[in-house]
Amino acid sequence: MKNLLRLLLKSQHQKNRSKRAQTDKGMTLVELLVGAIMAFLIITPMLGFVVDMLNTDRREQVKSNTEQDLQAAVDFIAQDLSQAIYIYDNDGITALKNSNSLRPPTTDPAGTPILVFWKRQLQPKALPVLPTAANTPNPANCNTTDKPCNDAYVLSLVAYYQINENNPASIWCQPSGANCPTRIVRYQIRDGLKDPKAASPATNPYYASVKTGQERSPAYNRLFDLSKPLENVTEPNVNWESGEVLVNYLDYGKEPKLIGNECRTALGNPTTQTGATTSPITEDTLKVTDRTTKEINSFYACVDTERNVARVTIRGNSLRRIQTDADYNEKKSAYFPTASVQVQGLGSLGK
Numbered sequence: 001m002k003n004l005l006r007l008l009l010k011s012q013h014q015k016n017r018s019k020r021a022q023t024d025k026g027m028t029l030v031e032l033l034v035g036a037i038m039a040f041l042i043i044t045p046m047l048g049f050v051v052d053m054l055n056t057d058r059r060e061q062v063k064s065n066t067e068q069d070l071q072a073a074v075d076f077i078a079q080d081l082s083q084a085i086y087i088y089d090n091d092g093i094t095a096l097k098n099s100n101s102l103r104p105p106t107t108d109p110a111g112t113p114i115l116v117f118w119k120r121q122l123q124p125k126a127l128p129v130l131p132t133a134a135n136t137p138n139p140a141n142c143n144t145t146d147k148p149c150n151d152a153y154v155l156s157l158v159a160y161y162q163i164n165e166n167n168p169a170s171i172w173c174q175p176s177g178a179n180c181p182t183r184i185v186r187y188q189i190r191d192g193l194k195d196p197k198a199a200s201p202a203t204n205p206y207y208a209s210v211k212t213g214q215e216r217s218p219a220y221n222r223l224f225d226l227s228k229p230l231e232n233v234t235e236p237n238v239n240w241e242s243g244e245v246l247v248n249y250l251d252y253g254k255e256p257k258l259i260g261n262e263c264r265t266a267l268g269n270p271t272t273q274t275g276a277t278t279s280p281i282t283e284d285t286l287k288v289t290d291r292t293t294k295e296i297n298s299f300y301a302c303v304d305t306e307r308n309v310a311r312v313t314i315r316g317n318s319l320r321r322i323q324t325d326a327d328y329n330e331k332k333s334a335y336f337p338t339a340s341v342q343v344q345g346l347g348s349l350g351k
Contacts, residue, residue, distance in 0.1 A: 058322060063335050066249060066318035070339040073184065073247040077312050077341060080119070080158060084345030086229050087117040087310050089281075089303040090288045101233040102159060103219065104187055104240050111163035111185065112290040115301045115312060117345065118226065121156035121190050123214055125149045138209035139193055155224070156190035157233070161243070162290050162299045164252060172248055177324025181317055182250040184299055185243040189234065192216030217241060251298035251317040251336055255328040263287045263302030266311050266342065270304045281306075311342040 027035075081087070088096065093113050096102050102113050125142050127150045142149035165172045165180035173180035192206040192215050206216060216222065219240045223232040234240075263286035264270070270281045281304065289300035302311040315338045319326035328336055 059319070059335065062321040063318040063337065066316040066321070066335075067337045067339075069247050069249070070314050070316050070337060073314055074312060074339045074341040076246065077115070077160070078343050081115075081117065081310055081312075081343040082346055083119040083121075084117040084308060084310070084343075085119060085155075086226060087115075087303050087305055087308055087345055088229070089285050089305045091285050092116070092230065092305060093288055095230050096233060099230070099233070100236070103234065103238065104159075104161060104185075105242050106239055108185065108243065109163050109165060109167075111161035112292060113159050114162050114184075114288050114290070114299055115158075115160040115303075115310065117158055117310070118229070119156050119158055119345075120153040121188075123152045123154055123193065126152040126193055126211075126214055139207050139214055140209040140211050142211075152193060154191040154193065155220075155226070156188055157220070159187045159240075160246070160299075161185045161187065162250070162296065164290075164296065172245075175322070175324055179252050179320075179324065179327070181248060181320045182252050182296060182298060183248040184246040184250065184314070186246050187240050187243040189217035189219045189240055191220055191222070247314070247316075249316055249318065249320055251315050251328060252296065252320075253298075253328045254296055256330070256333075258287070258289070258297050258300070263311070266302050267304045267307075267309060270307065272306060308345040309342065310345070311340065313338060313340040 093102075093116055096116065097113070102116070104111065126139050128139060128142060129148045129150060139149065161184070162182055163185055164182045167173060168176045168178065168180065170180065172183055193210055194201075194205045195207045198205045198207075205222070207214075217240075219234045219238040221232045221235050225232070259265075261283050264280070264283055267286060270286070271278050272281050286302050286304060287300060288303060290296040298315040298317070300313055302313075303309070315336055317326055317328075318335045318337065319332070
């Protein structure tokens, strides 16, 4: 009897233990699903916030880079213009284009000349100091000891072109896509060093032996006379040497529109004197901009030729560095920074 009672108690005890074991279980599928949804609702906004911060930081970085590039460009142009002897206004540039005097290399895309001027180009250690009237060393042999040389200046024609890239695969159109940014390319041709003892000064007034960079550019016309700035400017049918890109990622659109009399106002309402008559110089004469297929005003100049003054304005497009759909938007005007500089050309012959 005792054994039977023990057996029943033992059986009941094991049964109770089994039930308790069955109640010890993990998370159900519904609980896992609810947990996943909650995590998604929390993490997704955080990820969106992080991505937005990264995109904002990227836009601010390209904006800063564009502003720095524009400032460096206008500083370079200002230093270049400070040596200008004669600056062509829009009428002058139009006359040069009509006479085919501005001929960049055929390998470069077609562009529009915006800023064209003559300057004095420094040639350091160029002109030999004459020991005797009969002994004239060549510039190529100049040194600071037995054959010392002085600095010299030669006439140089400088042209800044705005080039609108049309090839999406070009390195100047990255990221590749439609509406490539425009860029500024600088071209320059110069006269050579003239030998005061040249045997044939009328046909060949130059030294026979010069250093690299001291020779006359093939496109430079030795018959040019600064008193007649529209005549004999360059050699006929001779292309210029390759240019140098000054800055890229300029805006390719025509917005925002230019102010009606911006150049006249900026230059102090300049006038011209013809005999006893004084008349204002028109805005169309002062303003030089791209008026080809569409008016692109991201690089333009206001030029008063008579006073030898020029105001240059450049507008960049920082968004085009990271995306192809970067049309001008007034609400995002901060990403289209502008830099301007106004310079009085101080260079002149004989100074």
